[in-house]
Amino acid sequence: MWSSPENINLPKIGTFSSRITSKHLYIIAFIFLGLLSFSLLITVIVQARKNNNNTNIDTSYVNNNDLCLTRGCISASTHQLRSINSIASSNLCTDFYTYACDGWVKTHPIQSYDVERTILGDIINRRDFELERLLDAPILRTDERSWEYKIKTYYAECLDDYARVPDSGKFMIGLIQAKDTLDGWYLFDNSGADVSQETLLKNQSLYKQMSHIHGDFGVRAVFGIRTRFDENDTSIKRLEFFPAGLTMEVNDYVATDPISTAVSQII
Known part of the structure; x- marks a missing residue:
């Protein structure tokens, strides 16, 4: 009877695969890794140079279309x-x-x-x-x-001088004539018909009316009171009386020049 021939495994002599050893594989791997590392290093150097060149460029000539149009x-x-x-x-x-x-x-x-x-x-x-x-x-x-x-x-009320001025005058007249406040102005309450200008109608004293004005209303009609440190000794705090109401400095009242004298005569 016919039978199939037997397979005989002959040694492979002189082929490429038979010559590769583990030592050769290690050498090839190291060479590949070296080339890869060298390529990455070159890429990093080139990119760094590009970034450096971009920073040295005058930005006024870059992005000419990026304008502020607000x-x-x-x-x-x-x-x-x-x-x-x-x-x-x-x-x-x-x-x-x-x-x-x-x-x-x-x-x-x-x-x-x-x-x-x-x-x-x-x-x-x-x-x-x-x-x-x-x-x-x-x-x-x-x-x-x-x-x-x-x-x-x-x-609107601050700008309305035509209404503000008469209203302020009415308020002042009502304040002077009120019985529970000044009850008339001691200094010039002689405005009635056929009233003597030598004798005042009210028997209030100047001190009483000043106490109403300064004490009850807190208005600096003639003078003001304040506390300040002494200019020569800062450890001393003194009580000062200063001119008020007329809005002038002390020197304007006590000076003897022609202008100050004329102002004093008018007052």
């Missing part, structure tokens, strides 16, 4: 352009003030009632104008307890 930026740029004098650009090194500010000086003259005009002053004036505009606007919150009603009402 309302504030445009307003500031327009203001700066109006302030400069481009004609004087050739004298930047010798007269920078004329180049940077001459345009603003020409377009912002000093008024006859002002001693100076500055950019900061103009900003303050614009702020005050805006506040006045808001305060003059109609009251939307009509509740008397609302802050808007209180602020705008107070502002």
